[in-house]
Amino acid sequence: MGTDSNGWNRARGLAFKALLFIGGALLVKRLRKSTTRWDHARLVAHSLTGEKYSKDQASRDPDNYFNIRMRTCPAAELVDGSEVLYFEQAFWRSPQKPFRQRFLMAKPCPKELTCDVELSTYAIREMEEYKNFCDRPKDLRPQPEEVIGDIAEHLTTIHLKRCSRGKRCLYEGSSPPGGFPNSWNGATYCTSELAVMKKSEIHTWDRGYDDDGNQVWGQKEGPYKFKPAPTSCFNDMFPPLNLSPTPPMERRIQGSFILEE
Missing domain, CATH: 1.20.5 (Single alpha-helices involved in coiled-coils or other helix-helix interfaces)
Known part of the structure; x- marks a missing residue:
């Protein structure tokens, strides 16, 4: 016992x-x-960084989507810790000729707002000097102090929140109600939505509207979906779809991520 x-x-x-x-x-x-407030901002910045393509969408729906190369990399850091990223988009067959160049700035949302990350876009003062910035050796790029001096006017801001459990995204958000002023192609304002997905996939949806609320530019079918570039080259991706984009193509692509002034 x-x-x-x-x-x-x-x-x-x-x-x-x-x-x-x-x-x-x-x-x-x-x-x-x-996780700290700054950890969220750094995670969003890290997810945006790299070389991404909308190849899959262009293969499935060539009438509405093009294979766009999106290239983003760190460019400078501000005194408050905000990370400045350089961003550009180009047709995949002509990456040396970007049709859009911007600075992105990721930082924690102000405490009075119910969001986690504030992602803002800015125009670049000397765009020509920044072409293919991310593809150049660091000593051949504009240096951080020059980058900070070349941050021009504020264009848009998106407020991102952590996605709830069970969703495929990590963060999602949009521009504030009413969007931002925009005069491209007859628009008076524009709206922007962004989702940071797992595995650094980025979904973006920008649209422009006129005074009557009619959409005048941007995708109508849904967001562009950018996936990180595979390690293999792109020679055998799919038949030449965007070899020589005509002016109408370029007009349709405006606003595919960072908005026109």
């Missing part, structure tokens, strides 16, 4: 220690997972 009792006590003691160990491990895991 005494032996059984001792065995039971030992088993109970081991079970208690196991519970303590598991509980401690979970607590450490939870503490490690605690």
